[in-house]
Amino acid sequence: MNDAVKKSKNQIFINVRLDKSVFDLTRLKAKRKVHSVPVTEILYADDVCLMADSLDNLQTYLDNLDHSCRKFGLVISASKTQVLKQPSRGKTANENAVYLNRKPLDEVGTFSMSSESWEELATKRTEWRTAVKTGLENFESTRLEELDSKRQHQKTRPKPSYDYTYDSNGNLYCASCNRTFKSKFGFASHARAHARRDQGMS
Numbered sequence: 001m002n003d004a005v006k007k008s009k010n011q012i013f014i015n016v017r018l019d020k021s022v023f024d025l026t027r028l029k030a031k032r033k034v035h036s037v038p039v040t041e042i043l044y045a046d047d048v049c050l051m052a053d054s055l056d057n058l059q060t061y062l063d064n065l066d067h068s069c070r071k072f073g074l075v076i077s078a079s080k081t082q083v084l085k086q087p088s089r090g091k092t093a094n095e096n097a098v099y100l101n102r103k104p105l106d107e108v109g110t111f112s113m114s115s116e117s118w119e120e121l122a123t124k125r126t127e128w129r130t131a132v133k134t135g136l137e138n139f140e141s142t143r144l145e146e147l148d149s150k151r152q153h154q155k156t157r158p159k160p161s162y163d164y165t166y167d168s169n170g171n172l173y174c175a176s177c178n179r180t181f182k183s184k185f186g187f188a189s190h191a192r193a194h195a196r197r198d199q200g201m202s
Contacts, residue, residue: 001041004064017033054094167180
């Protein structure tokens with residue numbers, strides 16, 4: 001993430017205060033004691049939510065992240081990546097698609113709670129906390145169900161086999177990119193990354 005963030009600009013900034021009365025939104029309008037903090041992503045477990053102030057900047061950010069992942073032998077799953085557009089009030093969303101490896105990503109139109117009423121809801125502390133708690137509980141329930149389904153799929157999946165290749169010096173290496181490895185575990189992880197990349201390009 002840090003490697004991708006360094007290459008991305010035009011980040012979203014939010015105003016924050018470090019003193020008391022954090023639920024008093026009028027205090028964020030002050031010219032003093034207010035700090036602007038850039039927000040580019042939200043991390044949750046092994047998931048990440050990218051944020052940008054325009055569709056073009058989001059595409060650039062995603063391209064940078066994809067490039068950074070490939071540097072470390074990782075591949076972004078297009079089937080698990082979705083786009084949520086939130087246009088400014090009174091404006092329509094950009095109809096262009098966001099692409100990953102030249103394939104358009106699916107778009108969704110809902111979130112855990114309606115973003116149109118966030119500001120109004122935030123002024124009502126009890127309702128706001130209830131909405132946040134309910135949204136998190138629903139998200140966590142869905143996440144755990146998906147994890148259970150994934151575990152069951154992995155248990156029933158046959159164990160993969162690999163063709164280990166060695167050079168003249170006895171070093172384990174990848175026949176596709178000539179990268180060398182010190183252990184079979186590293187070779188197997190690298191081979192799976194190659195397989196996922198080939199499947200994504202097919």
